Amino acid sequence: MAGRIVVVGDLAERYEIERLLGERHPDLHVESFLHGWELVERTCAQPFEAALILKGPIAAHQQRLDTIAALRRNGFAGRILFAGAFLTEKQDAIRAGADYAFDPAKQATEQVVAAALFRPALAADHPYLRALFVGEWAEVRELGGQLPAIAPDLLIVATSCHPEGGFWAQLAAMVRSSAEMRCVVVEDDGGEDARTEALATGIQPYLVLAQDGLQPVLNLGRRFLREGWLARVAAA
Numbered sequence: 001m002a003g004r005i006v007v008v009g010d011l012a013e014r015y016e017i018e019r020l021l022g023e024r025h026p027d028l029h030v031e032s033f034l035h036g037w038e039l040v041e042r043t044c045a046q047p048f049e050a051a052l053i054l055k056g057p058i059a060a061h062q063q064r065l066d067t068i069a070a071l072r073r074n075g076f077a078g079r080i081l082f083a084g085a086f087l088t089e090k091q092d093a094i095r096a097g098a099d100y101a102f103d104p105a106k107q108a109t110e111q112v113v114a115a116a117l118f119r120p121a122l123a124a125d126h127p128y129l130r131a132l133f134v135g136e137w138a139e140v141r142e143l144g145g146q147l148p149a150i151a152p153d154l155l156i157v158a159t160s161c162h163p164e165g166g167f168w169a170q171l172a173a174m175v176r177s178s179a180e181m182r183c184v185v186v187e188d189d190g191g192e193d194a195r196t197e198a199l200a201t202g203i204q205p206y207l208v209l210a211q212d213g214l215q216p217v218l219n220l221g222r223r224f225l226r227e228g229w230l231a232r233v234a235a236a
Contacts, residue, residue, distance in 0.1 A: 002116045004047065007032035008039040008067060009054025017054065020110040028113075043076050050116050051076065053093075055083040055104055065096045072097040079116045079137065079229075083109060100233050107236060115236035119190050120153035120228040122221065125161040129186065132218045138225050147171060151178035153228040154221060159190035169195040175203055176209030182224040186217055 005028060007014055018086075021030050033039045047206060051071055053064050068080055082093035082101040090101035094166040102112055124130045125143040131214075133140050141152065145162075147170055157171065175183050185198050188209040199206065207216055 003027075003049045004029040005031075005050045005052060005113060005117075006042055006048045007052045007054060008034070008036050008038055008064075009052075009056060010034070013054045017052070017109055017113075018231065021113060024110055025114060027142075028117075036063055036070065039067060040070045040074060043071060043078075044074055044169040048076075048078050050079045050081060050113060051212075052081045052109070052113060053083065053098070054109075055085065058089075061089055061092070068093060068096040068098050072087055077135070081112060082114055085119075100230065102233075111236040112233060115233045116229075118229065118232050120225045120232075122154045122156065122225060123148055123152040124156040124158075126186075126188070128214075129156050129158060129217065132214060133221060133225075136222065136225065137229065147174055151181040154224050155181060155183045156186065156217070156221060157183070158186045158188045159194040160188045161190070162198075163190050163194045165193065165197045167203050172201040172203065175201070180228075184217065184220055185225075 007017060007030060009032070011034065018030055018032060021028055021225060033042065040052065053067060068082065071080060079100070080098045082090065082098040083104045084090045084093060084101055085103055087107065093101045100112070101115065117140055118138055119139045120181060122133055122138045123141045123143040130140050130142065143155070143157065151174060162168065175181065183203050185203050185206045186209055187195055187198065187206065205220055
């Protein structure tokens with residue numbers, strides 16, 4: 001597993017997670033620090049896919065929250081993972097900007113880290129739809145005239161790219177057979193036949209670009225991608 005993760009915590013906890021990650025994911029690059037400000041400075045200098053804030057004493061709770069907030073203020077684009085035992089401290093971490101908070105007594109930290117590096121697959125046909133998700137936590141793929149053999153986590157299709165009726169029947173079948181795949185249809189043009197065929201599939205959400213604009217497409221896409229990522233990490 002390739003990737004880069006930065007860790008902050010006390011020496012004993014850092015040593016243990018470095019050992020576990022080194023044994024189970026030897027290709028993963030791990031750097032660790034004692035102080036949150038060191039971690040923040042390092043992420044400003046080098047790109048990392050994830051930041052892990054290890055469990056610490058209650059007296060250090062605010063410092064750990066400050067580390068999360070500082071990462072976000074400095075534009076950290078990776079996933080922030082927070083280890084904690086109490087519900088309130090985990091809730092505080094999410095409010096501060098963490099992506100996932102977990103109890104290391106219930107979920108193995110090294111498994112959470114491995115799952116957190118997963119990027120949901122998004123396939124979209126029109127270039128403007130793909131451009132919406134540049135920089136998002138996703139693997140963005142081009143959807144051509146044919147549906148992919150393996151269903152992505154999120155499929156976004158524009159009516160202007162598929163005027164032929166056969167595509168929409170195939171799409172409906174794929175949606176029915178792929179329970180975990182989410183699909184968004186965007187009516188942007190393509191003529192009345194494409195619109196009729198797309199509506200007939202009953203696929204939802206169905207957004208009309210002239211009425212809704214692009215922002216709802218981005219909002220929905222982000223939500224579905226995040227739900228897919230969270231489901232993977234929660235099951236780790």
